Amino acid sequence: MSAPRSTALSDAPYAPTAAETTALEQIKALVGPKGWTTDPADMEPNLVEWRGLYKGRALMVVKPITTEEVSGVLKICNGAHIPVVPQGGNTSLCGGSVPFETGNEIVLSLARMNKVRSVDPLNYTMTVEAGCVLQSLQEEAARADRYFPLSLAAEGSCMIGGNLGTNAGGTNVLRYGNTRELTLGLEVVLPDGRIWNGLGSLRKDNTGYDLKHLFVGSEGTLGIITAAVLKLFPKPRDIRTAFCAIRDVDAALELLQRARAESGDSVETFELIPRLVIDLVLKHMPDCQDPLGERYEMYTLIELVTTSDNDEGIEERFEAILGTAMEDGLILDAALAQNEHQRQEFWKLRENASESQKVEGASIKHDVSVPVASLPAFYKAAAEAIRNVDENARIVAFGHAGDGNLHYNVAEPEGGDSDAFLNRWDDYNRAVHDVVVSFGGSISAEHGIGRLKREELAHYKDPVALDLMRTLKAAIDPNGIMNPGKMI
Known part of the structure; x- marks a missing residue:
């Protein structure tokens, strides 16, 4: 798999055939003047992937407002063999929601179907x-x-x-x-x-x-x-949030196990955040601040919830869980949110993790999962694999430790050459994904496959599973018009 880079468009746009032109006119008549656009400025937001890795072209952006209009559009496109790229908010991180550079597809946006x-x-x-x-x-x-x-x-x-x-x-x-x-x-x-x-x-x-x-x-x-x-x-009636400095990933899992058992399994969120993420967020997001007075190597953001108006003991239970964990050396320091404002301040450090990486420079992202119990061993093995590619690469691995999903990202060395770093895209992918698979994990935990991971899926997925996927695709979409070139 070659490294995805910002795609360049050729000077010559796609010239639709007579049958395609007729079909496009039929679509315009079906959805009405508010339901389509071919204006380049209007279409631009629908053609660019969030990270800028992919920029495509389209014959038209169609915005139906009813299911019946979607039905009519697909019937027309299926008859004329016009490929269709369905699109929601276009926040995909794998290039699955934007068209290719060829310009022979339409984008079908669901934005107006918002009831x-x-x-x-x-x-x-x-x-x-x-x-x-x-x-x-x-x-x-x-x-x-x-x-x-x-x-x-x-x-x-x-x-x-x-x-x-x-x-x-x-x-x-x-x-x-x-x-x-x-x-x-x-x-x-x-x-x-x-x-x-x-x-x-x-x-x-x-x-x-x-x-x-x-x-x-x-x-x-x-x-x-x-x-x-x-x-x-x-609806949750009370949410208790703590930002904790922890000894290491092993300590995080022990804390998670204790918190689930001792709280009546009321842990809603358990996020793992290394110090590098905190540093990047503080560097690029000026309205964020470090909740703790000292620097630590690893943190977790943990939340307990109760749905009962009568559960007055949740705060005491949470404090007891954290206190015992601190006595046992799992937690090194901790801050408990005293109000909703403080809670949101904690969350800014987690929610701005991706945006701060985007501002920092080139990064190669891996949305992976392994069995929760394997997280500590995976964390160490993947770090070793990355160091074997480039000992100066920065590991930005954070995410949903409670369900085994890490965003195991690799950032270019500080002050490094972005092009040289991205030219080793395949090396970093193989390093991380080989380790993931060795632990019985998945190369895509929640972001999907899209265009970005299509070849990786073909490399790692069970051949029988791939054959079943292709069989389903051929049976349901025999003309291949639905988001072609994505996933399989």
Whole structure:
């Protein structure tokens, strides 16, 4: 796999055929003047990947407002063999939501399909359209005195359709599971335009294949998710947050084990943050500050929640857990948030981790997972593998230790040559991913495959699994119009 670099566009744009031109005119008539654009300035945000690794072209950006319009667009595109790139908030980190440089595709944005169709507090569900911004769904659930726990740094702009398409994870997987586990039903438009109405809200339904699992995590390669039934939970009544300096990764796992057992399994978040991440955030994000007076090598951000109005002992239990861990040498220092403002100050250090790396310079990112018990050994083995590539490379490994997911990123050596660093992309990938696989892990824990990891997937995935994936793709999308060139 060659290193992905900012892609250059050729001078000559794609010239559509007569059949494609006719199809595009049909799409324009179907969605109306507000539902499409070919203006280069208007299309620009839909054509560039968040990190700038990929910049594509498109025949048109289409923004349908109903499922029926999505159906009509796909029917037209399938007949004319026009490739379609589904897109939500375009916050993908793997190039899965932007078109290729060829310019022969259309981008189908779900941004205008942003209605909450219903909220059922008694059934603990809400039915929403794919273009709803994640943060707005969290707020909608809160208004119904319920909780939608999916939470990630991009929640102010990412859309639930993209979260579903990539099976997004985030900070609360430890307690609630990832997006797949938060989904009861889907509405999907198939490549030929047929609409599958699978918007069931049942917890139990054993009437054959559970088809929603085909589309969650499929990255738009099998169809377009237009709506979903999502699980809700009791709204947290109290959240206790601590920012702890810890001895090492082994100590982090021991602290996690104790906290889960001694709190009645009320740990919602358990994030691992090395000192280098703190330094980068403090360097590039001026409104952030270090919660502790001294420097330490490793930290964890841990939260306990209670959904009971009568649980007055959560603070005492949390303090007891942390106090014992400090006496036993697991925790070296700690700060407990005394109010919501302090809690958000802690979170800034975690949520700005990716942005600070982007500002710092070139980095090679690995979104990986291993069994939780293997985290300490993996951490050491991966560091050794990176040092064998370049002993001066900076390891920026942080993330959701509670569920075994680390963003094991490698930053260029300080003051180094960015081009020389990126030219060893394959070496760093192989170093990290070989170690991941040796521990029975995954090369993509929550960001998906997209374009970035397609060759890596082919290298590491079980051949039988790949064959089954290709069989499903061929059966559901025989003309290959759905997000071609992504994932498989």
